[in-house]
Amino acid sequence: MNRELLLLGLLRHKDMHGYELHEFINRDMAFCTDIKKPTAYNILQKMAESGWVTEIEEQDGNRPPRKVYQITSEGEQVFQKLLRENLQQHHQARFTDDIGLAFIDAIPSEEAILLLKKRRAILQHEFDVLNRPHSKAHSRGGMKLILEHQRRHLQAEIDWLDDVITRLTKEDI
Amino acid sequence: MNRELLLLGLLRHKDMHGYELHEFINRDMAFCTDIKKPTAYNILQKMAESGWVTEIEEQDGNRPPRKVYQITSEGEQVFQKLLRENLQQHHQARFTDDIGLAFIDAIPSEEAILLLKKRRAILQHEFDVLNRPHSKAHSRGGMKLILEHQRRHLQAEIDWLDDVITRLTKEDI
DNA sequence: GGGCGCATGTAATGAGTTACATGATTGA
DNA sequence: TCAATCATGTAACTCATTACATGCGCCC
Numbered sequence: 588m589n590r591e592l593l594l595l596g597l598l599r600h601k602d603m604h605g606y607e608l609h610e611f612i613n614r615d616m617a618f619c620t621d622i623k624k625p626t627a628y629n630i631l632q633k634m635a636e637s638g639w640v641t642e643i644e645e646q647d648g649n650r651p652p653r654k655v656y657q658i659t660s661e662g663e664q665v666f667q668k669l670l671r672e673n674l675q676q677h678h679q680a681r682f683t684d685d686i687g688l689a690f691i692d693a694i695p696s697e698e699a700i701l702l703l704k705k706r707r708a709i710l711q712h713e714f715d716v717l718n719r720p721h722s723k724a725h726s727r728g729g730m731k732l733i734l735e736h737q738r739r740h741l742q743a744e745i746d747w748l749d750d751v752i753t754r755l756t757k758e759d760i
Numbered sequence: 761m762n763r764e765l766l767l768l769g770l771l772r773h774k775d776m777h778g779y780e781l782h783e784f785i786n787r788d789m790a791f792c793t794d795i796k797k798p799t800a801y802n803i804l805q806k807m808a809e810s811g812w813v814t815e816i817e818e819q820d821g822n823r824p825p826r827k828v829y830q831i832t833s834e835g836e837q838v839f840q841k842l843l844r845e846n847l848q849q850h851h852q853a854r855f856t857d858d859i860g861l862a863f864i865d866a867i868p869s870e871e872a873i874l875l876l877k878k879r880r881a882i883l884q885h886e887f888d889v890l891n892r893p894h895s896k897a898h899s900r901g902g903m904k905l906i907l908e909h910q911r912r913h914l915q916a917e918i919d920w921l922d923d924v925i926t927r928l929t930k931e932d933i
Numbered sequence: 934g935g936g937c938g939c940a941t942g943t944a945a946t947g948a949g950t951t952a953c954a955t956g957a958t959t960g961a
Numbered sequence: 962t963c964a965a966t967c968a969t970g971t972a973a974c975t976c977a978t979t980a981c982a983t984g985c986g987c988c989c
Contacts, residue, residue, distance in 0.1 A: 673860030687846030
């Protein structure tokens with residue numbers, strides 16, 4: 588239901604059509620989530636059927652018609668419920684990238700160090716991108732919170748990886 | 761392919777049957793991953809078909825027969841390849857719990873604080889469980905690494921949540 | 934005698950992705 | 962004129978989950 592929460596939350600702010608929602612999420616929220624087009628269209632359709640949003644087809648000249656969605660009062664109630672559920676929950680993070688670490692002793696430590704340095708470079712790049720000046724969409728309170736969360740998370744990741752690499756260098760696994 | 765890596769890595773250490781592998785993963789690796797029984801059995805079957813492992817049916821008295829898996833040299837090669845791929849990769853963490861934060865201004869801050877404190881309690885509990893004395897399976901080098909990773913991650917999460925709660929208290933969103 | 938642990942599996946379902954299909958407008 | 966952007970959608974597929982089914986041994 589987190590995708591529904593996301594879409595409803597954005598529609599609360601402003602009526603939008605599917606393409607627009609998809610674009611916003613994948614451009615301005617890429618650092619924390621994503622959604623594919625068919626998924627977005629599909630969920631919007633279902634929410635319209637459930638009465639959470641209204642669907643109005645709009646034609647602008649000869650352009651392809653677009654379906655503009657507007658949140659209903661029922662949708663607002665669902666949003667309020669989903670938001671409260673989301674805020675009080677915590678889901679354990681599963682880092683699939685960790686699996687390999689369990690077997691790191693299966694390869695020579697010099698090689699492991701090289702591979703982990705490659706991983707570190709990707710991580711560092713992600714961190715740098717995050718710290719680049721960003722769009723105005725991120726100046727809103729909530730968005731800043733999420734941005735800060737990612738920043739802290741990535742910093743912790745880098746610190747940890749550096750620690751692992753240091754320990755491997757000292758053969759202190 | 762991370763599940764394959766996991767199963768191969770465990771089989772490298774010791775021949776095991778499906779039930780045993782499933783049990784080990786869900787008991788001793790619950791803090792970082794999980795696997796359901798049908799998934800485990802299914803992957804093992806496929807790996808046997810691919811020749812990565814051999815499957816030998818063993819009967820112990822009148823008990824249900826069990827299929828013991830042993831890694832082959834081909835499986836070892838696949839393991840080595842998967843391990844290297846895994847170590848040099850990094851996948852961006854997606855925290856679905858963050859979505860709600862984007863819309864935190866939609867509810868009164870006192871209520872948001874209460875909800876986030878509930879979230880913090882869950883987080884703290886997870887952290888405490890992680891720091892409890894743990895099974896001997898975790899004394900191996902790689903496992904200790906993953907355990908340490910989780911610890912660092914959870915600490916960063918708690919620190920960040922505390923920060924958010926403090927800012928909400930000061931109405932400084 | 935009833936429930937739990939051991940041991941394996943099948944079938945249905947679900948969430949989401951990829952690949953594909955369509956067609957108009959806009960800019961180089 | 963060719964590619965990119967706008968705009969929506971269907972169909973097939975993957976991965977993993979839940980629910981279901983089976984049957985023995987063991988302990989209370």
